[in-house]
Amino acid sequence: MAGNVLITGASGLLGRELVHLLHQRGFEVTAHYHSHLRGGLPGHWIGGDLSTPDAVRSFLRKHAQTLRGCSHFVHAFGPISSKPLGELDADDFLLDFQGNVTAFHLIVQQLLDWGVLRSAVAVGFSDAGKIRPYRKVLTHAVAKNALLLLVLSLAGEHPGIRFNMVSPSTLAGARVVDPDHEPLDAAVAATAIADILEGAGTGIHLRVTPDHPGGEVAHAL
Numbered sequence: 707m708a709g710n711v712l713i714t715g716a717s718g719l720l721g722r723e724l725v726h727l728l729h730q731r732g733f734e735v736t737a738h739y740h741s742h743l744r745g746g747l748p749g750h751w752i753g754g755d756l757s758t759p760d761a762v763r764s765f766l767r768k769h770a771q772t773l774r775g776c777s778h779f780v781h782a783f784g785p786i787s788s789k790p791l792g793e794l795d796a797d798d799f800l801l802d803f804q805g806n807v808t809a810f811h812l813i814v815q816q817l818l819d820w821g822v823l824r825s826a827v828a829v830g831f832s833d834a835g836k837i838r839p840y841r842k843v844l845t846h847a848v849a850k851n852a853l854l855l856l857v858l859s860l861a862g863e864h865p866g867i868r869f870n871m872v873s874p875s876t877l878a879g880a881r882v883v884d885p886d887h888e889p890l891d892a893a894v895a896a897t898a899i900a901d902i903l904e905g906a907g908t909g910i911h912l913r914v915t916p917d918h919p920g921g922e923v924a925h926a927l
């Protein structure tokens with residue numbers, strides 16, 4: 707057995723690919739969903755809201771017995787607000803930050819406190835690490851850049867545990883599409899995530915696009 711992996715957002719587009727693939731690779735899968743419990747997928751499914759710190763703490767308390775077994779973690783939940791810049795308010799920033807960054811941090815912290823975590827992967831997006839103006843997805847870019855800094859910092863702080871980030875470009879079938887980019891097959895993104903989750907490296911930010919399906923290193927400690 708490769709280990710027990712917690713996948714947040716497992717009922718989503720990328721999450722469902724991850725559930726199949728990591729199950730095939732011999733992981734015991736603990737799959738998180740929010741409102742769509744998907745039938746026909748392997749894994750032990752646990753529900754919960756991860757949009758606020760209190761909700762994440764309650765999720766961790768409620769499922770403590772199951773989560774204590776998780777040696778691996780993929781945070782595939784990551785809210786995205788695509789409002790135009792002029793319509794954004796403080797709550798949009800907070801929502802994207804809490805779901806992407808705070809939820810990842812609280813779950814990692816709990817798995818570290820229990821002494822069970824061996825490898826964690828945060829899911830970014832392909833512009834993470836690039837500083838440029840945005841008319842839309844600004845709150846998402848802010849959150850994913852903060853997530854990248856958090857992942858690299860955790861990798862520096864915990865050399866015995868692997869912390870990495872994988873940033874796919876727009877996935878085929880996504881809710882929010884980028885018309886300037888050729889869509890990436892979600893299975894390709896899932897493979898890059900699974901490879902780095904199981905690999906020996908840490909402190910790596912891998913960007914995955916149709917031109918670089920195996921991923922190119924965007925940042926490394």
Ligand SMILES: NC(=O)c1ccc[n+]([C@@H]2O[C@H](COP(=O)([O-])OP(=O)(O)OC[C@H]3O[C@@H](n4cnc5c(N)ncnc54)[C@H](OP(=O)(O)O)[C@@H]3O)[C@@H](O)[C@H]2O)c1
Pocket residue numbers: 714715716717718719720721738739740741742743754755756757781782783784785786829830831832873874875876877878880881882
């Ligand atoms: N899609 C893309 O083109 C793309 C590209 C690059 C990076 N990414 C990143 O990849 C990750 C997955 O994206 P995706 O497109 O697969 O997402 P998705 O299909 O929209 O799925 C969203 C997931 O989040 C869950 N969720 C929704 N609200 C929640 C809440 N309040 N609390 C907890 N979970 C909640 C959903 O659960 P239910 O369905 O059960 O409600 C579902 O599992 C995200 O981090 C995203 O930023 C996506």
